[in-house]
Amino acid sequence: MRYLPLTPGDRQSMMQRVGVAGIDELFADIPADKLLRAPLDLPRAKSELEVSRMLGALAGKNVAASAVPFFVGAGAYKHHVPASVDHLIQRSEFLTSYTPYQPEIAQGTLQCLFEFQTQAACLTAMEVANASMYDGSTGTAEAVLMAHRITRRSKAVLSGGLHPHYADVVRTVSHMARDEVVSLPPDARASEDIIARIDNDTSCVVVQNPDFFGNLRDLAAIADACHAHGALLIAVFTEAVSLGLVTPPGDMGADIVAGEGQSIGNALSFGGPYVGLFATRRKYVRQMPGRLCGQTVDSEGRRGFVLTLSTREQHIRREKATSNICTNSGLCALAFTIHMTLLGEAGLKRLARVNHANAVKLADMLARVANVEVLNDSFFNEFTIRVKGDAAGVIEKLAAGGVLGGVPVSRLLPGAGLDDLIVVANTEVNTDEDREAFVSALQGVR
16 A cells, blocks of 8 residues: 555645745756756565565675775774673663753753763863764864854865865855855875965864874964964864874864764764764854753752753744754764763773774885885874775775775765875774785785
């Protein structure tokens, strides 16, 4: 039985009410080159059993990250997540809880979010953090919009080391808002002179650290240049574990920090859902998007938690809202908080040191392979290598040999002239045997 609640007459009546002649007019804002010209090449109808079989066959073509030596990163990282994390987040009081609109019956949820904010602020060395964003990329775009509100300017300068997906999201949001975006060319060696692009019309500068190519960046001079021109520095990260070892952005003068928290508590999961971290200076708190949970006391002096700020469009007038994000990544944020609590400060630092040491081992091994060059002067657990010829082809051959050897830069930056570069990540899950298998396979391909 098919469920068709609307008749053709119903649809016609609705179109007349909103003033359009046809369905296609409702999609007029979508660029023409993004519209499908024909239906997708999919069967029109299948039974549940047939669909299950088809999807199972497709899933069987995937190589699981835990099945082979795995060195893929570029914004999503394979780390060990303790079994206790998944056990706890699947308790019904966590798994089924919803938005804490009623604090008197949502104290547990609010406290979890408060602890998450505290951890995010400590990690980034900032004064205040919100109760999470969708992910790092949308958090970065929201940071740019926030900077525009604060400075009352509308030009963002994006580093060439910013993750391409993050840059794309910023450009998409900025295009719809008619804001200006200056994107510097991809910069595999972190040699760009981004300070020279800052002027008195600049609202913000967006720099990633470690950057997309793995380079570590000193943000202090960039922050000083931004402030001299009345602009803000937005510091971005994609690898949260790096904050256990790398100087946090707040200590280098960043005004807003946005990043991805997937590395802590959250598995790769085919790209999501993930959890965005967002922090800023106290003086900018009223321009911060999303939610802010606060600690207070009740009428009897007992500690309690409330939504201190929630300036979202469904709560206040739309023109006054700081964000159109409809929710936070609550369960993913909880997983982050549980894992971070299990690690503690000392555990996070040890984990970060192991990541860096493993990456240094691998970089040294790869540098000895003929026709392979490690480009980075500094890195955390991710770096870029140059190979002879087509890097994407090399990755495919490595995969055929049972090694997932990284991400070819051409996959994320097609047409940028970087077809011989591979971004390689090495975390705590990789063993000496994994690294030897990678080197051996690469020697065979070369």
